[in-house]
Amino acid sequence: MINFRDDVLPLKNRLYRLALRITLDTLDAEDIVQETLVRVWNMREDFEKIDSIEAFSLTICRNLALDHISRKESQNEQLDESYDATPDIASTPLQALLLEDKRSWVMKLFNKLPEKQKSVMQLRDIEGKSYREIAQVLGFTEEQVKVTLFRARQYIRQEFEKIDNYGL
Amino acid sequence: MTRCSMKQMFCFLVGMLLSLTLSAEKTQDFVAQLMSDLEEQYGVDNNDEYGCVTVSPSMMEKMLKMLQSKDAKNDEQIQRILPHVKSMRIFSATKHIDRYNTAATKLLNKNAKSYRPFKASAEKNMDPCVWVRRSGNKVIEMIVLNRKENENFQVINITGDMSKSFVNELLKM
Amino acid sequence: MDYKYIEQLLERYWQCQTSVQEERILRDFFSQKEVPTHLQRYCALFALEKDEEELHLGADFDRKVLSRIEEPVVKARRNTIHFRLAPFYRAAAIVAVVLCLGLAAQHSFQNDTQKPGVSYNYAGYQDTYSDPQVALDQVSSALKTVSHGLRESGLHNVDSALVDGSNDDKM
Numbered sequence: 001m002i003n004f005r006d007d008v009l010p011l012k013n014r015l016y017r018l019a020l021r022i023t024l025d026t027l028d029a030e031d032i033v034q035e036t037l038v039r040v041w042n043m044r045e046d047f048e049k050i051d052s053i054e055a056f057s058l059t060i061c062r063n064l065a066l067d068h069i070s071r072k073e074s075q076n077e078q079l080d081e082s083y084d085a086t087p088d089i090a091s092t093p094l095q096a097l098l099l100e101d102k103r104s105w106v107m108k109l110f111n112k113l114p115e116k117q118k119s120v121m122q123l124r125d126i127e128g129k130s131y132r133e134i135a136q137v138l139g140f141t142e143e144q145v146k147v148t149l150f151r152a153r154q155y156i157r158q159e160f161e162k163i164d165n166y167g168l
Numbered sequence: 169m170t171r172c173s174m175k176q177m178f179c180f181l182v183g184m185l186l187s188l189t190l191s192a193e194k195t196q197d198f199v200a201q202l203m204s205d206l207e208e209q210y211g212v213d214n215n216d217e218y219g220c221v222t223v224s225p226s227m228m229e230k231m232l233k234m235l236q237s238k239d240a241k242n243d244e245q246i247q248r249i250l251p252h253v254k255s256m257r258i259f260s261a262t263k264h265i266d267r268y269n270t271a272a273t274k275l276l277n278k279n280a281k282s283y284r285p286f287k288a289s290a291e292k293n294m295d296p297c298v299w300v301r302r303s304g305n306k307v308i309e310m311i312v313l314n315r316k317e318n319e320n321f322q323v324i325n326i327t328g329d330m331s332k333s334f335v336n337e338l339l340k341m
Numbered sequence: 342m343d344y345k346y347i348e349q350l351l352e353r354y355w356q357c358q359t360s361v362q363e364e365r366i367l368r369d370f371f372s373q374k375e376v377p378t379h380l381q382r383y384c385a386l387f388a389l390e391k392d393e394e395e396l397h398l399g400a401d402f403d404r405k406v407l408s409r410i411e412e413p414v415v416k417a418r419r420n421t422i423h424f425r426l427a428p429f430y431r432a433a434a435i436v437a438v439v440l441c442l443g444l445a446a447q448h449s450f451q452n453d454t455q456k457p458g459v460s461y462n463y464a465g466y467q468d469t470y471s472d473p474q475v476a477l478d479q480v481s482s483a484l485k486t487v488s489h490g491l492r493e494s495g496l497h498n499v500d501s502a503l504v505d506g507s508n509d510d511k512m
Contacts, residue, residue, distance in 0.1 A: 004410050012406075013397045020396060030398065034406050041410055106385040107392070126393045128361055150357045157355050160382060181437050194462045223476050224466035230473040231480065246481060255466060258483050286494065297490050303459045312490040324483045324490075327461050336498065341488040 002044050008037055011054055014127055015061045021122045022065040022115060032068060036061040055136040062119060062137065109159055117152035120145055198283065198301075198311050199257035199325040202275055206268070218261035218268060225254050249337050254328035265321040272313060272323050283311065306330070344377055351383070362471050369470070 002008075015036055019029035040057045050056050113121065119138060123129045131142045138145065196204070203220055223231075232250050235243045261268040276283050276299055286298040286307075301309035307330040314322040328334075347370050353359045354367060370376070371387035470476040 004407070009403065009406070012402065016398050017393055017396050030402060033398065034402070034409070037406050038409055106389065110389065125364070126390050128365070128390075130361060146357050153355050153357060156386065160386075163382060181433055184437070195459050197461055200465075221469045221479055222466055223470075223480055224468050225463050227468045227470070227473065227476050228480075231477045234473045234477070246477075246484070249484060250480075253480075255461070255463060256480055256483060258479065286491075286496075298487075298494050298496075301459075308459060310487070312487045314486050314490060322486065324487055326487070335491065335496075338484060338488045339491055339497065341485050 002047055004041055007053065008041055008044075008057075011040075011057050012037065014054070015057060017126065018058060018119065018122055019061055019065045021111070021118055022062065023069055024111060028068060028072075029065075032061060032064045035064055052133070052136065055133055058123070058137040059139070066115070106156075109156055113152050113155065116148050117155070120148045121152045124149055197255070197257060197309060197325050197327050198275070198299075199259045199323055201279075202259060202272055202323065205275060206271060209271075217263040218259065220260075221256075221258040223256045228253060228255065245337065245341065249334065249341075252328050252330055252334040253326055255326070257323075257325045259323040259325070261321045262319070265315065265318055269313070269315060269321050272321075276311070283309075286310070300330075344380065347380065351380075365471055366475075 012033055015033045016029055019032040019036075020026060023029050023032065036057060039060055040053070047053060110118065110121065116138070120134055123134045123137060124131075129137075131145045134140070134145045135142045140148070199220060206218070228250060232247070235247050235250070259268075259272075282301050283299045284302075286300045297313045299311040299313075300307045301311075308327060310326045310330055312322075312324040314324065347367070350359060350363055350367055354364065359367070368387045368390060371380070371384045372391065376384055468476070470479070
């Protein structure tokens with residue numbers, strides 16, 4: 001028998017991380033997760049027809065997050081394929097490294113990615129999902145997932161190589 | 169209606185009691201208990217001072233299958249040993265070694281009903297470093313404490329079906 | 342030490358040709374304390390997963406969402422039945438508690454060898470390594486340490502040990 005506490009609630013942290021990655025706001029992300037869980041629970045009659053409750057929940061979560069930011073017209077997020085041009089406090093990677101912890105520099109880099117690349121990388125590098133699962137969540141083909149991930153990783157690689165060029 | 173519910177209640181209670189008497193205990197191995205004690209005592213922030221490697225029964229099976237499919241002569245000995253090993257946990261501490269050594273020894277002594285030193289000879293007056301847990305006539309758990317001066321302290325914890333032939337094979341390693 | 346394997350994996354990672362397991366190997370490698378200088382800058386990238394573990398929703402969130410999920414129970418009717426059966430439940434509960442205490446006392450006075458059968462909670466075991474080869478290396482090394490430990494305690498052959506006095510293979 002399906003039980004909310006055992007079958008749906010445990011997804012909360014994965015959903016939270018994805019919502020946070022997209023909205024970059026903890027309170028918004030929390031609200032989105034709550035809404036997602038309630039909606040998923042209300043559709044429990046149809047659980048048998050769903051291949052993966054997790055993928056289904058992640059899809060709803062992502063869609064709610066995207067709706068939220070397009071409503072908010074947030075400056076932090078751009079829905080098109082361009083990289084976030086919001087200037088950092090540090091204008092060069094070198095300065096960023098000198099000013100901040102390396103780990104938060106990588107996190108900032110991650111957050112700069114366009115939404116699709118961010119979501120794919122979140123689901124792969126952090127949640128460890130397979131290409132098939134990611135395709136299911138995002139409504140892409142597996143090939144599209146791979147291409148999107150490739151772009152994300154290449155961007156990050158280029159940024160790492162810039163550090164190299166500064167002789168660090 | 170009252171009679172029905174009473175009957176159900178009574179059956180439930182009887183069932184519960186029966187299951188209590190008949191069920192085998194689900195217990196934790198030594199290192200799992202040690203980690204839990206350490207977290208309670210010192211908090212989870214000390215995770216950079218110690219670590220634990222866990223190899224589950226399903227991983228043991230995968231390892232054995234892998235060895236069997238490779239058919240390597242060098243691995244014959246380990247192929248004889250592995251079937252006796254159900255799981256393994258390796259606890260290692262690289263800082264505050266005394267603290268963890270003491271914690272492990274204390275926990276072993278606290279659970280004297282479960283863990284006994286595996287003494288080879290009563291005459292040797294050394295701190296035992298091999299401890300075992302028996303169930304019936306079988307040794308089901310073995311704990312080895314290994315300390316390298318002030319560099320490193322390890323607890324190797326094996327569960328399984330450890331017979332004389334298993335130990336003799338181990339001694340040849 | 343030859344880091345060629347890691348460097349190859351890293352190149353394949355950038356090309357998105359690595360499997361989930363291979364990415365795990367990279368993560369494990371970069372989370373070690375000793376990473377060679379020329380690779381150190383990637384530690385932050387492969388630490389993302391671990392850093393993200395800190396992001397979680399706690400009990401407060403659970404309460405909020407559960408209050409939205411749980412439907413109000415029709416209490417009035419249940420209360421009536423419960424109220425009527427209260428004395429029987431009480432009596433049965435007392436009997437159950439007394440019996441349980443007795444059993445618990447019996448259990449605690451037995452030592453392990455008398456108890457029905459100790460079984461371990463293997464379902465809770467989370468493997469550190471997903472690659473059987475890596476796990477095997479760890480296990481072999483540990484077994485050698487165990488072997489050394491047994492010899493240090495003066496054991497050279499099990500038959501010479503003080504055992505429970507049986508002639509069969511059991512110890």
